[in-house]
Amino acid sequence: MAAIVKMKPEQDPEVRKGKYTGSNVAGCIGSSRWSHPNKEFDLLIGKRERDDLSDNPYVKAGQWAEDQIGKRFAKEMNLGIRFVNRTYVSKDWPLATGHIDAKIVGQNVGLEIKTADKYKAKEWSEHLDDYNPTIPIEYRCQINHYLYITGWDYWWIAVLLGGNDFRVLKINRDEIAIQKQVKELKEFHKDHLLTGLAPE
Numbered sequence: 001m002a003a004i005v006k007m008k009p010e011q012d013p014e015v016r017k018g019k020y021t022g023s024n025v026a027g028c029i030g031s032s033r034w035s036h037p038n039k040e041f042d043l044l045i046g047k048r049e050r051d052d053l054s055d056n057p058y059v060k061a062g063q064w065a066e067d068q069i070g071k072r073f074a075k076e077m078n079l080g081i082r083f084v085n086r087t088y089v090s091k092d093w094p095l096a097t098g099h100i101d102a103k104i105v106g107q108n109v110g111l112e113i114k115t116a117d118k119y120k121a122k123e124w125s126e127h128l129d130d131y132n133p134t135i136p137i138e139y140r141c142q143i144n145h146y147l148y149i150t151g152w153d154y155w156w157i158a159v160l161l162g163g164n165d166f167r168v169l170k171i172n173r174d175e176i177a178i179q180k181q182v183k184e185l186k187e188f189h190k191d192h193l194l195t196g197l198a199p200e
Contacts, residue, residue: 017046018044018046018095019095019096019097020095020096020097020145020185020189021097021098021099021145022098022099022100022141022142022143022145022146023142024040024043024044025141025142025145025181025185026137026138026141026142027039027040028040028041028185028188029141029181029184029185029188031137031138031141032137032138032141033137033138034138037188037192037199038198038199041192041193041198041199042198044193045193045196065113065115065160066101066113067083069113069115069158069159069160069166070083070101070102070111070113070158072158072166073111073113073156073158073168076166076168077156077168079104079105080104080105080106081102081103081104081105081111082102082103082105083101083102084099084100084101084102084103086099087099088100088146088149088150089149090148090149092148093182093186095189096145096148096149096182096185097149098145098146098149098150100112100146100150101113104156107153108150108151108152108153109152109153109154109155109156110143110146110147110150110152110155110156111155111156111157111158112139112142112143112146112155112156112157112158113157113158113159114139114157114158114159114160115159115160115161116159116160116161116162117161117162118161118162118163118165119162120136120161121161121162121165123135123136124136124159124161124167124169125167125169126167128167128168128169128170130169131172132172133169133170133171135157135159135169135171139157140171141181143155143157143171144174144177144178144181145181147171147173147178148178148181148182152173153173154170154171154172154173155170155171156168156169156170156171157169157170157171
């Protein structure tokens with residue numbers, strides 16, 4: 001289970017400072033195509049600032065569409081959702097935090113909302129009934145991180161591809177994968193953050 005900090009990371013960067021979040025976990029353990037352990041180490045120790053993506057058109061589009069995608073998910077899946085305006089903190093390891101998009105009402109289940117260009121459609125499974133669906137590795141790490149800090153049962157991910165291809169996938173809880181990822185993350189912390197030695 002997780003404690004809750006009542007503030008969005010976007011509103012208070014201090015909430016994310018020095019923490020392992022859904023957005024940096026893949027980079028820390030070397031599973032990201034967009035980042036790498038050295039970069040995340042520098043960010044965590046304050047040697048460099050995180051890129052300002054507030055004017056990035058893809059980020060803007062995703063933020064604008066989040067509410068509508070969430071509502072479409074709720075309607076098509078016949079599920080109530082509650083958008084989350086909090087940061088969750090792992091009680092097991094308080095350095096692990098996460099700002100989730102939404103929670104299914106009355107269930108210990110989360111919802112992650114994404115947008116992507118249509119040329120990335122092959123990175124996503126097409127069918128809801130896929131037990132172990134294909135999604136980008138960075139988002140798999142993100143959701144495993146959220147499952148760890150919340151202790152919830154599973155996660156939905158809703159993605160709008162190219163503005164007209166709407167897909168919903170279920171990410172089942174894989175305790176072996178979750179614990180493997182947590183172990184790698186804690187090793188990164190022990191080997192680099194606690195020693196001050198950058199990854200090779």
